[in-house]
Structures are given as structure tokens and as C-alpha cells.
Amino acid sequence: MTLTETAYAKINLALHVRRRREDGYHELETLFAFVDAGDKLAAQTSEQDEVTTVGEFAGGIDGPFDNLVAKALSALPRPQGIKITLEKNLPVAAGLGGGSADAGAVFRLVERLHGLPDDWQARAAKLGADVPCCVRSETVIGRGTGTELEPLDDNLKGTPVLLVNPREPLSTGPVFKAWDQTDRGPLPQGTARQIALEGRNDLETPAMGLCPKIAEVLSELAKDHAWLTRMSGSGATCFALYEHEGARDEALARLQQERPGWWTLAGKLR
The missing domain is CATH 3.30.230.10 (Ribosomal Protein S5; domain 2)
Structure with a gap:
């Protein structure tokens, strides 16, 4: 079996x-x-x-x-x-x-x-x-x-999501090392959607310094109808969240045509 x-x-x-x-x-x-x-x-x-x-x-x-x-x-x-x-x-x-x-x-x-x-x-x-x-x-x-x-109030289950990576590996250690040591405040409170919208990724800027293509990926994702675009973890993968699968699929089709060298994955949040 x-x-x-x-x-x-x-x-x-x-x-x-x-x-x-x-x-x-x-x-x-x-x-x-x-x-x-x-x-x-x-x-x-x-x-x-x-x-x-x-x-x-x-x-x-x-x-x-x-x-x-x-x-x-x-x-x-x-x-x-x-x-x-x-x-x-x-x-x-x-x-x-x-x-x-x-x-x-x-x-x-x-x-x-x-x-x-x-x-x-x-x-x-x-x-x-x-x-x-x-x-x-x-x-x-x-x-x-x-x-x-x-645990928290998860009101994001089933949210359409698109992942994009420029096919440049980025190790976690150097990104944390490049962080500027500035505490920009705690995680917001509220539902998953509220925290996502009001939160940030403090590693985005140091990661971009090591992998400039991250800025390019985020710029491309912002062209479509996502309600949130952000880098994940220490990068270089970025994500976009959408209200509808159709908007996600349109963004995926455009990226696959205009940026065929990038890695993409379409799905939904669990």
C-alpha cells in the first residue's frame, strides 16, 4: 500500500x-x-x-x-x-x-x-x-x-493565490544578516485578512538588496487585480492574493507569456 x-x-x-x-x-x-x-x-x-x-x-x-x-x-x-x-x-x-x-x-x-x-x-x-x-x-x-x-480567526480559506519566483535562489542567512536591526512594531491584531493587509515583511528590503529581481516580480504582480502582493519569508518568492480565481488566472496567463523564465504556481489558501 x-x-x-x-x-x-x-x-x-x-x-x-x-x-x-x-x-x-x-x-x-x-x-x-x-x-x-x-x-x-x-x-x-x-x-x-x-x-x-x-x-x-x-x-x-x-x-x-x-x-x-x-x-x-x-x-x-x-x-x-x-x-x-x-x-x-x-x-x-x-x-x-x-x-x-x-x-x-x-x-x-x-x-x-x-x-x-x-x-x-x-x-x-x-x-x-x-x-x-x-x-x-x-x-x-x-x-x-x-x-x-x-490560532486565529482564519477568514482567508479558499483565497486564490499566485506564487512567482524569478528562479534565483536566496539563502535565509544572508537576508537576516542584511536586516537593519530596526524594530518596526508588532504584528497587527484581528482576522487573518486584517493582519495580512496591515502587516508587512521586514525582510523584503534586505532581500531586494541581494536579489533585485524581487522588486521586478512585485512590480509585475501589482499590475493585475490582486488585493495584496508581498514577498514570502526571506524570498525570493512573492505572492499575490485575489478575490476571484478569474483574476488570478488572468495574471498567471499574462506572466507566463511575458515572463516565461519565471516559476509560477496557482492555487488557493488552505
Whole structure:
């Protein structure tokens, strides 16, 4: 029997960087959301763990024992091995939490097969700050390094979304290093839509300094009928939210014609 899971693309509808911590990480306040598409994982029980990667972006991830899928498997106690085939559809180093989303999908696969240990959230956090929220892949507020999760009034389910990446990888570390250390205030309060509209991404400016094409992507997305355009995470992927699927699809068709070299993904918020 083969079980399948989607590793849903993570986007930050807002990302407020408050300060650099003594441990080297940054104190964040963010609104996580997830698109109903992403990488695909297929799993079968086996004598030992095994990870195979296929797909457009398979070449961009670490080797079979260093990638987050293998690490997630190692983090969870089980009575038998699991063989996983990862179809890598999301670009790497793109602000979409691709590796974290893959790890979250592994947690869901193990949960379906054997259940999760009571301390699964702590195990997920050790793999990366985005992994705990990716396990459930629901719209939540993240605080601390992003691992302290809070529910909220999510009135954005089903919102049409378009993701665009200029196919330039952008590592998280240099973007945070380029942040100007200025605290521009906390995350707004309210519904998911209110927070998204009134929030910001504090990493947008430093990311543009390292990858100028981000400004170009945002400029292109602003040409159509989106009610919000913003960079996700540490970039370089940007997103646009629309009231109707028709507006999103028109924007997608235009971009595919005018910017055929860019990566795009159309979907809805979960």
C-alpha cells in the first residue's frame, strides 16, 4: 500500500522581525499560511528508511541522508522503516519553507501509519523553526523563532493565490544578516485578512538588496487585480492574493507569456 501526502507550500502573509536574539536567531511575529499545492510524497513501509528524490528541483536539495525528509524520519520512533519518494516541485531557497513542508508531510505520513509521539512538536522544532507549523499546515500566528503557534480567526480559506519566483535562489542567512536591526512594531491584531493587509515583511528590503529581481516580480504582480502582493519569508518568492480565481488566472496567463523564465504556481489558501 502506498500513502501519499502533499507538502503544502508555506507563505508568510506578514513577517515582522523584532530583534536579534543572543542565540543568533531572530525574534519574529509572523502570519503563516499554506497553499493547497506543493511537493508530493509517496510512502511505503519497508525494512529500512529510504528516500528517493525526483522532480524539477530534485537537484537542489541535500543528499539522501542530509535532507529534511531523512532527518524527519530519523526524528520519529517507529517499528518499521519507510521508503519515501519525494517529488520536488517547489524551488529551493525560495521563502516557501519547502524542506520544512516536506518534513511536515513526513510527520503526517508517520502519524497515519503509527501515530506521533506526545513530544512531536519539540521534535519538529529541532528540525527547523518552520517545521512545527508545517505539520498541520494551517493558517496560524508564529512567535519566537516561529515555533510558538497561536490560532486565529482564519477568514482567508479558499483565497486564490499566485506564487512567482524569478528562479534565483536566496539563502535565509544572508537576508537576516542584511536586516537593519530596526524594530518596526508588532504584528497587527484581528482576522487573518486584517493582519495580512496591515502587516508587512521586514525582510523584503534586505532581500531586494541581494536579489533585485524581487522588486521586478512585485512590480509585475501589482499590475493585475490582486488585493495584496508581498514577498514570502526571506524570498525570493512573492505572492499575490485575489478575490476571484478569474483574476488570478488572468495574471498567471499574462506572466507566463511575458515572463516565461519565471516559476509560477496557482492555487488557493488552505
